[in-house]
Structures are given as C-alpha cells and as structure tokens.
Amino acid sequence: MAPVAERDQLREVVRDLLRKDAGHEQVRASADSAVGYSEDLWRRLNAELEIGRLAVPEAVGGHGFGIADLAVVLEECGAALLPEPVLGSAVLGCQALAAADQPAGIGDLLEPALAGELVVAVSQGGAELTAERTSDGWLVRGRRERVPHGAAADLVVVDAATPEGSALFVLRTDDLEVAARTTIDPTRRQADLAADAAPARCVVGPERAPRALERLRTLTALAVAAEHAGIVGELLRSTVEYVEQREQFGRAIGSFQAVKHRLADVLVDQERARSAARYAALAYDADPAAAALPATIAAAVCGDAAMRTAHEAVQLHGGIGFTWEHHAHYYVRRVLGDEGLFGSSRAQRARVADLVGV
Known part of the structure; x- marks a missing residue:
C-alpha cells in the first residue's frame, strides 16, 4: 500500500x-x-x-x-x-x-x-445463453440485455451453457441483433444483444470456465471500485474549488462551518474509497482466487462513497448543480447507471456475507 x-x-x-x-x-x-x-x-x-x-x-x-x-x-x-x-x-x-x-x-x-483496434464488450450472467457444437464450430443462441458499449463493440465475450457446463465464447457483433438502449448515463452506453445461431469461438472451455468467470467477476468489482474512487477524488477537488470562490454575505461559502463539515465527511469517504480500491487491486495481483472478498468490499465501500459524494457535489454547487448540464450531475448519472449495471452497495454487501459464510 x-x-x-x-x-x-x-x-x-x-x-x-x-x-x-x-x-x-x-x-x-x-x-x-x-x-x-x-x-x-x-x-x-x-x-x-x-x-x-x-x-x-x-x-x-x-x-x-x-x-x-x-x-x-x-x-x-x-x-x-x-x-x-x-x-x-x-x-x-x-x-x-x-x-x-x-x-x-x-x-x-x-x-x-x-492494440485497441477491436473494441470488446463483456457480458457475464443475466439471461442464459446456450451454445452447441456443430461440424463447423460453435453456435450461440439467446439474448443479453444492458451490455456496456454493446452497440459500438466489434466483439462480445459471453458465458453460455453447453452440455458439459458453462464456457466463455467470443462472438462478432456483426453476427448479432443489436438494439441500443436509452439510459440515464450518456457516458456509458448500453445495448441489448440477441444471438440466433450466431457463430462463436470458444475462449475458455467448461473445465476452466468456473475459475475464469469468478476471476472476471472479481476483476469487474475492483475495476468499478477504482473508477468510483477516482470520481470521489475529482468531485471533492472541484467542489472545494467552487466553495472557495462562491460568496454569500461577503464571505466564501467554504468558510461556513456547515459546509466544512460536509466536505470533511467527503474527505473521509475519499480516503476509505482509495484504500479499499487499491488494496483490492493489490490483493488480486497477489492471488486472484483469494481476491473476491476485498474486491467486493471495495465495490460496496466505493459505491457508497461515490453516491454520497455525487449528491453532496450537487447540493454544494447550489442552484447550478441541480441542472442536468452541470458536470456534477453527469457524475450522478454515472453512479446511478453503474448501480444498475454492476449492482448496488446493498447487493455487494449481501455477497460479502455469502463469502464469509454469514
């Protein structure tokens, strides 16, 4: 650390x-x-x-x-x-x-x-996809909703059920039916993908798939946590900058005790979020198989911190902060969108309880 x-x-x-x-x-x-x-x-x-x-x-x-x-x-x-x-x-x-x-x-x-020449989307869990082997290779059938960057991706990696168990497959989005979704967060677009006997290539077979899927789930949790830690830090910086300049009654509003206390709480959230997210990343590097617990804790801690900080940023920016066009509201949208995509802090805490056997 x-x-x-x-x-x-x-x-x-x-x-x-x-x-x-x-x-x-x-x-x-x-x-x-x-x-x-x-x-x-x-x-x-x-x-x-x-x-x-x-x-x-x-x-x-x-x-x-x-x-x-x-x-x-x-x-x-x-x-x-x-x-x-x-x-x-x-x-x-x-x-x-x-x-x-x-x-x-x-x-x-x-x-x-x-190299970034092909954009890859990943969809894990959700509605079940099925895959069958033919003489020409694998065919995947089914539907996945709310795939991040699904409409802009060239490839999509999915888990699908086979007679031997779940496996990871990669498909070209040109072989899928793609329907863009209208969502609250314009900075992380989503799409629904439908496969009707779409050709696929097996990435990870049933023997290794459970471990690969678990690692992917853990990586998702800690990666989103890292993004949220960055959001908390940036909103704290920009809000402090604003309250130092905005004046009421001839004084910068940042000098008012009530504002100081609220920003002090955000600073505590920033330190908690950074510590949790960075520890989870280090734990993953040390042993991915043992990183599920710290990654899930980080997802819960950072999700809560980002949500509270986004709301405080809107409040402390006053009337202008309540407009959708203001940058603080874009962060609110991102945090709300991530909650729907990757799970709420409540869901992450429920997973923590499962992991520790409570």
Missing part, C-alpha cells in the same frame, strides 16, 4: 493526457457522438499508453504489469468520466481474451483487441 514511484508517474502521464483531451465539454461532445466516445482519444490511449496491454501477461502480447497499475488508469478515467470503453474493452475484454485456453488460437482477435 506504500506509494510506488512508477505508479505516481503513470498517474501524472494519464492525468496530463486527460486534462488536455477530456475536459467536461469534450466528454459531453464525445458521449453525444455517433459511437458514444472519442475514437481519436481511444486511439491515443492505446497508442501512447497501451492500456489494453498494460496488465496482460507478456507471453500473450502484453506488458506484464499488475492490476494495481491498471487501477491507476481506471481511477483517472473515472475522475474524468471518460465515455471511452476503457473498463469494458481495455480491462475486462482484454483480460478475458488473454485468459483463453489457447491464446494463439484466437490471436487474430487478441492482438487487435490489445
């Missing part, structure tokens, strides 16, 4: 890039574009920072760093509220493909995904 110079340097590099190319107005414009994100910034994130390769083993084309390093990127992306598919593709998608039983067998998909 001690500071690591290389991670601090990585944070500054990511922050400098996003400060120039991912201000609030740029994020809004990107989120409102046809694909829902800036394709130019996505290319730069992959060309200059190689985010997809960062935590992928060197043996399959990555750089071999840990999830703790990738979590630094996620914190900064959460702080900037990036609409680019960093979480879905560069983290979950690339990790899912890299975990293949035979990575060389999907090399034509893995390498472009690591």
Whole structure:
C-alpha cells in the first residue's frame, strides 16, 4: 500500500493526457457522438499508453504489469468520466481474451483487441445463453440485455451453457441483433444483444470456465471500485474549488462551518474509497482466487462513497448543480447507471456475507 514511484508517474502521464483531451465539454461532445466516445482519444490511449496491454501477461502480447497499475488508469478515467470503453474493452475484454485456453488460437482477435483496434464488450450472467457444437464450430443462441458499449463493440465475450457446463465464447457483433438502449448515463452506453445461431469461438472451455468467470467477476468489482474512487477524488477537488470562490454575505461559502463539515465527511469517504480500491487491486495481483472478498468490499465501500459524494457535489454547487448540464450531475448519472449495471452497495454487501459464510 506504500506509494510506488512508477505508479505516481503513470498517474501524472494519464492525468496530463486527460486534462488536455477530456475536459467536461469534450466528454459531453464525445458521449453525444455517433459511437458514444472519442475514437481519436481511444486511439491515443492505446497508442501512447497501451492500456489494453498494460496488465496482460507478456507471453500473450502484453506488458506484464499488475492490476494495481491498471487501477491507476481506471481511477483517472473515472475522475474524468471518460465515455471511452476503457473498463469494458481495455480491462475486462482484454483480460478475458488473454485468459483463453489457447491464446494463439484466437490471436487474430487478441492482438487487435490489445492494440485497441477491436473494441470488446463483456457480458457475464443475466439471461442464459446456450451454445452447441456443430461440424463447423460453435453456435450461440439467446439474448443479453444492458451490455456496456454493446452497440459500438466489434466483439462480445459471453458465458453460455453447453452440455458439459458453462464456457466463455467470443462472438462478432456483426453476427448479432443489436438494439441500443436509452439510459440515464450518456457516458456509458448500453445495448441489448440477441444471438440466433450466431457463430462463436470458444475462449475458455467448461473445465476452466468456473475459475475464469469468478476471476472476471472479481476483476469487474475492483475495476468499478477504482473508477468510483477516482470520481470521489475529482468531485471533492472541484467542489472545494467552487466553495472557495462562491460568496454569500461577503464571505466564501467554504468558510461556513456547515459546509466544512460536509466536505470533511467527503474527505473521509475519499480516503476509505482509495484504500479499499487499491488494496483490492493489490490483493488480486497477489492471488486472484483469494481476491473476491476485498474486491467486493471495495465495490460496496466505493459505491457508497461515490453516491454520497455525487449528491453532496450537487447540493454544494447550489442552484447550478441541480441542472442536468452541470458536470456534477453527469457524475450522478454515472453512479446511478453503474448501480444498475454492476449492482448496488446493498447487493455487494449481501455477497460479502455469502463469502464469509454469514
């Protein structure tokens, strides 16, 4: 948990890039574009920072760093509220493909995904998909709803039931029926995907699939927690900046005791969120199989912290904070959208109870 110079340097590099190319107005414009994100910034994130390769083993084309390093990127992306598919593709998608039983067998998909040339969506759980083997390969049938970046993705990784058990498959979205959804969060678009005998390639077979799916679930929890920790930090920074400038009765409102107490509570939330998220990432690097508990705790702690901080930011920005156009409200939308997509803090705490046998 001690500071690591290389991670601090990585944070500054990511922050400098996003400060120039991912201000609030740029994020809004990107989120409102046809694909829902800036394709130019996505290319730069992959060309200059190689985010997809960062935590992928060197043996399959990555750089071999840990999830703790990738979590630094996620914190900064959460702080900037990036609409680019960093979480879905560069983290979950690339990790899912890299975990293949035979990575060389999907090399034509893995390498472009690591380079950001193919966008990968991941859908785990939900309505059951079924897969059957034919003489020409695998065919997948079924429907998945609310897939993050489903409409903009080139590939989607799903779990599907086979006669031997669940397995992980990758499908091309060109072979699926894709229906974009209207959601509260414009910075993380969703789509419904339907497969009617869609050709698929098996990534992880039934023998290894349970462990791979559990690791993917754990990685999702800690990755979202890292984004939420970044959101808390950014909202605290911007709100403090505002209350130091906004005046009432001839004084900056930040000098009022009531405002100070509310911001002190947000600072406590920031420290709790950062500690929980960073510990979960380090635990995953140490032993992914044992990281489910700290990752789920981090998801609960960071989800609560992000929700409280987003609401405080709106309140402390006064009348302007209540408008949908204000940046604080965009963070409210993201946190509410994530709660629906990845589970509420209540659901995460229920999972903690299951994990510890309560």
